[in-house]
Amino acid sequence: MCRKSLSTLFLILFGAISIHSQTLLSPGKNLELTFQLSPKGAPIYSVKIGGEPIIQPSSLGFDLKNDEIDLLDGFVISQTATSTIDETWTPVWGEENQIRNHANELMVELTQSQTGRKMILRFRAFDEGVGFRYEFPLQEKMGYFVIKEEKSQFAMTGDHTAFWIPGDYDTQEYDFTESKLSEIRGLMKTAITPNASQTPFSDTGVQTALMMKSADGWYINLHEAALIDYPAMHLELDDQAMVFTSHLTPDAVGDKGYLYTPTQTPWRTIIASKNAGDVLASRITYNLNEPSKIENTTWIKPMKYVGVWWEMITGKSSWSYTNDFKAIKLGETDYSKATPNRTHGATTANVKKYIDFAAKHGFDGVLVEGWNVGWEDWFGNSKDYVFDFLTPYPDFDLKGIAEYAREKGVKMIMHHETSSSVRNYERHMDKAYQLMKDYGYPAVKSGYVGDMIPRGEYHYSQWLVNHYQYAIEKAAEYELMVNAHEAVRPTGVARTWPNLIGNESARGTEYQAFGGSKANHVTILPFTRQIGGPMDYTPGVFEMDVYNGSHVNSTLANQLALYVTLYSPLQMAADFPENYDRFPDAFQFIKDVALDWEKSLYLEAEPGYYVTIARKAKGSGEWFVGNVNGFEGRTGMVKFDFLEEGKTYLAEIYADKSDAHFKTNPQSYEIKKMAVDAKSVLKQFSAPGGGYAIRIRAASKEDLKGIKKLKS
Structure with a gap:
């Protein structure tokens, strides 16, 4: 559909645009955001950069549950205010040591004439993009309310090329599909591949961060920032009009969000440039989050680690200790009478080998999975009391391992697989975190594999978003760092809680052992998943023909480059130690590469095709290019x-x-x-x-x- 016909369609949908409008320019005056009310009092915004339209006139508002009058129209502007933000802040860790937050802000207070309810729209214009959110002040006419659906729209200027994964309430672990927007519907069935828990919801629903490229060379990214006490946002495409509308993750009864005033939503973000590298360089997502709430951050330290993980993923060893039991009751099952299966990976002897390897080669830590009782029936049984996160298997000497690692100058990383039984994790969390403190574990890798308990809840609903946040804040009380897998995708919250040093939240290296990922997957992740924060991708595989017969779709040099292109303050050397011993000259790069950066430059970038990044290491002054x-x-x-x-x-x-x-x-x-x-x-x-x-x-x-x- 041509741009002219799209503009005509918006006039039909919204009627003649109101002449009463507000314009917000970015600090460099190259970006222009326009806000206006339609003749029916519906809020509408649009975005131009360099005089070219990026977002056509798009509506804003909410459908509310059990309310005859929604928050969609009937508004008048009560007041407006503008301000400028210009600050430079220092991240605890990051892609640079200083971040400038420079934006102009427009606040528009709306009052709904018929109900007297007030809703504030707050826009921030950066030179490379826009953030906006809804705010609901404390007011007499509005207390508690339930969201049926948020109706934020993003009207595209044409049939852009998109790099997308299916909209899903439970997983982001999909390969990306490159297609025109108009082709998403026809490709959706093949794009949905199996996962341990998944709930796709639409033939045209996709996830953020969504990366697109227009026919005239605009790189456009849609995402969200500061996802707190609110469900994760997907995007539902009208593939006739080329308009995305927000689609929030529901809870078990179908409601989207439970709010009470005063409150606010996450920011909705739009980043756009004619240079793809500018999208990677943007810090809009972080800048729309609050400053760190952790005053003393000296205990938050980047880590390079190895671990007992890849051998389980590839089938060489197992998480479970025995094959004797079909069901486990914690506190009642007697493991002392069980026959060891001889495939268990988290044995004292095996873990010591990894500790020795880490100490020899200068790695900070060792991750151990499958150390605690309960793995025999952990998955697929809808089990509430599945792990206690405290009791080790008979062949894992928790105290002895801690002492051995301390002697070797190596830190241990704890593993907490919740099996998505989040109530169970919360009931054990304080004791589990205290155990980590007692034995000197500075970081935890948490996991949320499988369908959620409480049953019917989804991984990205408001309730679960609040759980993940609770875990981060509780860990901060114990001065522990968190690396959450299968949790909600990051939205820059690590600025506020920098102990969140990693997330998975996308298709990581493990899928190379599950049949492989597309060879261009890692050229797309920086433009999508990493817009919100670092990913624990677990790179560094040197043997591409893995133990279970799968093949890693990557060259060895590509695996080295990932330590630069996929930024994370937490980086794993994922392969078996013996495979690194086979290629000691290549392994040297993994040992040398930095984790924390003074400056990052995005030299070449084309999503789906190539990414080249140069980074200057903090302290040493060395540069690394990937x-x-x-x-x-x-x-x-x-x-x-x-x-x-x-x-x-x-x-x-x-x-x-x-x-x-x-x-x-x-x-x-x-x-x-x-x-x-x-x-x-x-x-x-x-x-x-x-x-x-x-x-x-x-x-x-x-x-x-x-x-x-x-x-x-």
């Missing part, structure tokens, strides 16, 4: 003009060889050393599903003796 590539081989170019003028550096380049391919020859790589300066330019090949990783460090003349200089 490139990940899609399905087709490509030669990219890196200009080293980010280096300090007048200095020569040593660049260690880990790259695909010319014959590398993610499917047929994934371990074909080479390591080159070159002298570089600010004028140097590198042209580097990336194989299909491949990439490259570079470490750049200051070097003396002696270090550079015999090293070839890379010319400009």
